[in-house]
Amino acid sequence: MIKKIIVSFGLLFSVASVAQEGTASPYSYYGIGDVRFKGTAENRAMGGLGILNDSIHINLQNPAxxxxLKLTTFSVGGSHSTTNFRTSTSAADATRTTVDYLAFAFPAGKxxxxxxxxxxxxxxYKIRSISADQNVPSRQYTGEGGLNKVYFGAGYKITKNFSLGADANYNFGNVxxxxxxxxxDVVLGTRELNTSDLSGFNVNLGLIYSAKINKKYDFVASMTYSPEGKIKSVNERKIATVLILxxxxxxxxVEKTxxxxxxxxxxxxxxxxxAGFGQKSKWFVGGEVTMQKSSDFGNRFDDITNVSYEDAKRFSLGGYFTPDYKSYSSYFKKITYRAGLKYENTGLIVANTAIKDYGVTMGxxxxxxxxxxxxxxxxEYGRRGTxxxxxxxxxxxxVFLSLSLSDRWFVKRKYE
Structure with missing residues (x-):
């Protein structure tokens, strides 16, 4: 049954991931757009905390x-976002529903x-500025597309306490x-159309240390490192005079390349x-710091101005609590309750102003x-920009949602 569910979700995902618009933010104009992936639904509900090693849930942030994993696991996630955009003079709203990831993992001994x-x-993004003054043109800006990632990863338990892992990623997309x-009162307008085909590889390396304290409590420390990767952007620009209906x-x-x-x-x-501390399958609390060398980043076209980049930082604090996952008398005791906080300096500087992101999460x-x-x-509730x-x-x-299905596969039958 689980295999049929995986096939059905896989077909749905392959269609949805191509057709969807994952953001409505004007800040997505820069670089490769808004980085949408913040971890699985389980991790996002804990402020984006990605340090946990789990026997039945996939951790897409640390391949170690x-x-x-003790069971073969399939996970698919999606989200619905509502955003209120505010300037000093106006406001607008936008909604988006997207598929966020499709993942499959299985154990093989160590x-x-x-x-x-x-x-x-x-x-x-879609931005319009209408002018009735002949000396001031009306402007309309739109953008769509993004970057997708196909990955394959492996983790190995070196000792009882240490695990290491690596993901190999192929990145591709179009903007x-x-x-x-x-x-x-002028019949024809001017249109500038820019397209970029994106492709490239990068890797993500991970290490996890876990140990028992007083035979009762669990301590976990985690580290990941992604070396600098390259994305080739094949660019095209067309200028045209157009009749706007x-x-x-x-x-x-008339159009010219x-x-x-x-x-x-x-x-x-x-x-x-x-690092974090807790009791396995009962409760856990931890924190994580992420630093990214975003000051080296660039734009798809060399003539994009009024923007620069600095090194990005993100701080996550979160955890979970499960009253009694083995309970037979109460379903509510088997529910896992999650919560977290996050703060991020995105590394994007527009008009000499750093764009920052604050949020609170629960799940x-x-x-x-x-x-x-x-x-x-x-x-997740938060704010970004100023x-x-x-x-x-x-x-x-x-609002984000995931389905995580775990079962025992690849078991050799004793009897036919």
Whole structure:
């Protein structure tokens, strides 16, 4: 049965991941767009904490955790976001529903393996500025696309306490941005259309140390490191005069291709480390720090101005509590309750202003179909950006959901 469910979700994911627009943020114009992937639903509900090694849940942030899996596990996650955009003079709302990841992992003795597909970043915005003054053109900016990641990973338990692992990632995608300029009572407007085809490889390395304290408590320390990766951006630009219809469709009058250079974007190196303390399957609390060398990042086109980058930092604090996962008398005692806090300096500087992100998270792990599978529900509330310097503040609420199915596969039958 679980295999049929995996096939069905896989087909759905392959369609949805291509068609979806994962963001509505104007900040997604820069670089490779908004980095959407923040971990599994279980991790996101704990403020993005990615240090836990688990026997039945996939950790997509530290590949060393594959070695602790005891059951074959399939996980798919999605989210629905509502964002209020505010400037110093106006406000608007947008909603998005997206598929966030599809992952599969299985144990093999001291080894564990995982593979999957993650829509990593998204570009998606629509901005209009209408002018009735012939000396001031009306402007419309739109963008769509993003970067996807296919990965394969493995983890190995070196000793009873130490595990290491690695993910190999192939990144691919396409981004299209369009700028329209028109003047009142002038029949034709001007359109600039930019497209970028993105591709490249990078790796993620992980290490986990876990030990018992007083034979009762568990201590976990985690570290991941992603060396700098390269993304090749094959760029094209077209300039056209267009007739803009009432429904905002365009009829091209004359179009010309402009020579622009291809660029090479850097996926910045990233280092994460954290630690936590608790009782396995009962409660856990921990913290994590992530540092990214974002100051080395660049844009798809060389003529994008008013933006720069600095090194990014993220702090996560979170944990979980399960009253009694073995309870036969109460379903509510088997529910896992999660919560967390996060703070992030994104590394993006627009108009000499650093873009920062604050959030609070919470969630539930609801057992389904047995003790090893769960439906994970989470909620995140936060804000990013500022209304100062003519920028945009985003106040967002995200509801995210995942289905984690675990079962024993690849068992040799004793009797036929």
């Amino acid at each position: 955790a594959y070695s602790d 080894l564990g393996f995982g593979a999957g597909l993650i829509p990593y970043s998204s570009v998606g 299209e941005t369009k700028n329209l300029y028109s003047v009142q 009432a429904d905002q469709d365009e009829i091209v009058d 402009i020579d622009v250079a291809n660029t090479e974007l850097k996926l910045p190196s990233k280092l994460s480390f954290g 539930l792990g609801l057992p389904v179909g047995g003790p090893f599978s769960s439906l994970n529900l989470g909620f 209304t100062g310097a003519n920028l945009v503040k985003e106040i967002y609420g995200n």
